[in-house]
Amino acid sequence: MAMSADEQLRQLQAQAASRQQTSPLNQYQKQLESRPSMSQGMLNIPKREMPVYSEKDFSYFKTAQPQQPESGGMSVMCSLMHEYGYIDDDVIEVDNLFGKLLYETNPEIIVGYHAWAKPLTNFLRYHAIYIPLFAYTTQAWAYEMAEQFGIVKNRSTFSRLLGKIVMNAGKxxxxxxxxxxxxxxxGYEYRRT
Known part of the structure; x- marks a missing residue:
């Protein structure tokens, strides 16, 4: 017995619907529907009101400043880099000792260093965005000096080379x-400010 065209069409639609329900694409779509929506977040964290700021809230913006060093040592750039976390505590202690020894033997080196380092450090305190530009060379100097004292070991070749260049050219x-x-x-009488 022959089926009518309408019956054949219904049968094909039923077969297609059953295949569609078991297809991987349909299963994936069902999984997506069961997940939380992106507006709620994957962890279903409730929405919070965002604060509203006005122009007066941003009228005075200044970079957060670290505490001023209390030691008043010979180190200027290294102290700044230590305050910002680029140089370790043991290295800064050795650096201060090195500065005092250098001042006793060659005070003109410390005078010349302070002549350019103090203005640069004052500039960097108020423009902290530039600190990373000077951090690597300052670290290289400090860690080279600490390595000469036997405090630091196992530095990279490039850092060691840069430290030697900065020290041998800087002095x-x-x-x-x-x-x-x-x-x-x-005269050679020099007073720290």
């Missing part, structure tokens, strides 16, 4: 600047 340059300053002042 004569700072010494030259310090000699000029001290000759203009008329």
């Amino acid at each position: 004569p340059v700072c010494g030259f600047i310090g000699s000029l300053i001290l000759s203009m002042q008329g």
